[in-house]
Amino acid sequence: MKIKITIAGLVTALLLSAGPASVQAHGDGFNDAVKIIEQFYHVKHQAIPLLARAGMKAVGTAARMKGGDDKRLADAGSVRVAVFEDQNFDSRGQIASFKASLQTTLAETWSPLVQTLAPKNEEQTYIYVRDAADKFHVLIVTIERHEATVVQATVAPEILAQLMKDPGEMGKALTEDATINDN
Amino acid sequence: MKNLFQNTWKLAPVLLILLGGGAITAWAQGPRLQIDQLDVLANKASETVDVKLDERLMATTAKFFSGKDDADIKEALKGIKGIYVKSFTFEKEGEFSQVEVDSVMSQLRGSTWSKIVTVKSKKGSENVEVYLNMVGDQITGLAVLSIEPKQFTVVNIVGPIDLEKLSKLEGQFGVPDLGIEQDKTKKK
Numbered sequence: 001m002k003i004k005i006t007i008a009g010l011v012t013a014l015l016l017s018a019g020p021a022s023v024q025a026h027g028d029g030f031n032d033a034v035k036i037i038e039q040f041y042h043v044k045h046q047a048i049p050l051l052a053r054a055g056m057k058a059v060g061t062a063a064r065m066k067g068g069d070d071k072r073l074a075d076a077g078s079v080r081v082a083v084f085e086d087q088n089f090d091s092r093g094q095i096a097s098f099k100a101s102l103q104t105t106l107a108e109t110w111s112p113l114v115q116t117l118a119p120k121n122e123e124q125t126y127i128y129v130r131d132a133a134d135k136f137h138v139l140i141v142t143i144e145r146h147e148a149t150v151v152q153a154t155v156a157p158e159i160l161a162q163l164m165k166d167p168g169e170m171g172k173a174l175t176e177d178a179t180i181n182d183n
Numbered sequence: 184m185k186n187l188f189q190n191t192w193k194l195a196p197v198l199l200i201l202l203g204g205g206a207i208t209a210w211a212q213g214p215r216l217q218i219d220q221l222d223v224l225a226n227k228a229s230e231t232v233d234v235k236l237d238e239r240l241m242a243t244t245a246k247f248f249s250g251k252d253d254a255d256i257k258e259a260l261k262g263i264k265g266i267y268v269k270s271f272t273f274e275k276e277g278e279f280s281q282v283e284v285d286s287v288m289s290q291l292r293g294s295t296w297s298k299i300v301t302v303k304s305k306k307g308s309e310n311v312e313v314y315l316n317m318v319g320d321q322i323t324g325l326a327v328l329s330i331e332p333k334q335f336t337v338v339n340i341v342g343p344i345d346l347e348k349l350s351k352l353e354g355q356f357g358v359p360d361l362g363i364e365q366d367k368t369k370k371k
Contacts (some may be wrong), residue, residue, distance in 0.1 A: 016269070089245060096225035117231040120274075129240065161244035164236055165355050166257070 004131050008059050021099045029128065029153040031106045036084045037141070037148055040098050043087040045150075078137075079178045084148040102126060104143070110139060114167035119146060128158065136160045139177050151178040206235040213295075214316040214324020215265065216339040221288050224271045224335070227278045234357025238341075242264060259351040263342035268357045270336040279335050284328070287337055291326060300346070302363060311363060313346065325349060327361055336361075 034045050091098055095117055103112060110128035117124050121144070128139040132154055140151045153174060155163070163170040216305045241263055248257040271279065291298075291314050300313035309331045316324035321344060327338040328362070340359055352358045 093226060096222055099225060100222065107245035111237060112233070112235050113240070114235075115231070115233040117233075118229060119226070119227055120229050158247045160240070164240060164244055165248075167357060169236070180294055 012077060020113065026082040027131070029106050029110050030080050030082070030132060030150060032151050033102060033126075033139060033141050036098070036101050036105055037084065037143070037150070040101065041089050041091075041148075042149070043084050043086070043089065045082040045084050073126055078152075078154040080152040081151075081178055083179065086146060087148075089122050089143050089148060091118070091122060095122075096122065098125075099126075106139070113164065114171065116168070125168075127167055128164070129163075138174060140171050142171075143177055149175055149179055151175050153178050187196075191306070203342065205236060207260075214288060214341045215338070215341075216267070216326055218267060218269050218287060218337050221269050221271070221283055221337070224279055227273060227322060229274045230270075230272040232268060232357065232359075234266065236266040236356060253353045257271060259344075259348040261343070263335070263340060263344060264357065265339075265341040266352070266356050267341075268330040268337070268359070269337040270359055271332045271334065273335075276332040278333075283335065287326075287328060291328075295323075311361060313349075313363065315345075322366040329347040329359075329361060343371050 033093075036091075038044060099115060099117065105127055106112075110130045113127040113129050115124075116125050123145075124141070124143040126141040128136045128140075135154050135156055136162070138151075138153050139154050140149075140153075142149045143153075151174065155174070159170070159174075163174070243259065245257070248260065273279065277327070278344055282308075290296075295316050295318060296314045297317065298312055298314050300311070302311040303309065309329075311327065311329045314326040314328075315322055316326070322343050323356040324342065325338075325340045326346045327336070327349075329338075334361060338361070340352075340358075346363060349358070350363070351361050
């Protein structure tokens with residue numbers, strides 16, 4: 001009963017504290033990445049409903065409170081997500097140009113960690129990192145033929161170490177942590 | 184005239200690599216190779232992997248490989264200042280040229296680099312070369328070039344690394360499985 005009340009309280013608090021779901025123009029890497037995707041692919045990101053966002057955060061927070069395994073995201077409040085669904089991602093044979101644009105835009109404050117491209121299937125993954133005091137900000141851009149996700153999250157150095165060791169799997173896991181609402 | 188412009192435009196990436204290659208050769212004498220010029224291959228490749236683990240990241244995270252399973256990794260990463268990988272896989276043969284290969288090879292002709300291993304398949308279609316960067320008797324870097332008809336991979340590790348350590352890193356940190364067997368290798 002207590003747990004239910006705690007989760008309900010968290011959801012309410014997050015509903016009140018969460019800003020507008022749309023991407024705000026902070027001019028940082030997250031917004032820049034979203035803008036570049038929109039401009040290059042002529043697509044629009046979708047705002048995640050406020051309730052869903054609050055639900056995701058509450059689940060993550062509850063898992064941490066219980067000492068569960070879901071500790072990859074160091075600070076649930078810092079997770080930022082932009083989703084592109086049911087849209088057409090066609091790089092028109094210019095996938096390297098997209099990669100270069102993203103790199104040029106993010107180069108000032110973000111360091112590229114891993115980039116994988118498979119043009120035939122329009123699959124791309126970009127993982128960028130930057131310092132955040134004693135932790136790290138991770139920016140993960142995932143693009144497929146009909147959907148894309150941009151996730152920015154804060155992770156502890158231990159998680160960054162695992163991300164470096166196995167970038168593919170850990171990048172996927174972090175994106176899932178940030179986007180899947182199993183509430 | 185129109186054709187001349189069209190042909191020049193088509194050759195632009197090659198010219199860029201050639202021009203860049205000269206500058207790179209003159210500049211890159213240290214253990215860190217310049218490999219960003221290969222990015223043009225991404226448009227033709229069916230799969231591209233680009234990994235950059237720089238000194239700051241390596242230093243920050245090194246202490247977090249402390250588990251039992253990580254003992255080998257921790258040892259292999261000791262003193263490593265960077266891991267850089269570019270790998271391009273193509274659907275057809277002939278999608279990359281000697282120009283791209285030479286843009287990396289030319290840097291390895293510097294006085295501090297020496298080839299320690301060449302592995303060639305019987306048909307000659309696969310060629311793996313391993314180079315070490317030495318300053319005095321200290322290893323300061325390693326480079327692996329794996330050239331196959333449909334795949335071109337460059338691995339550059341900065342820091343004290345040898346083949347044994349390299350084998351411990353294969354399959355992790357973006358380093359592909361290179362399949363270099365020390366007993367089958369030959370020194371230059």
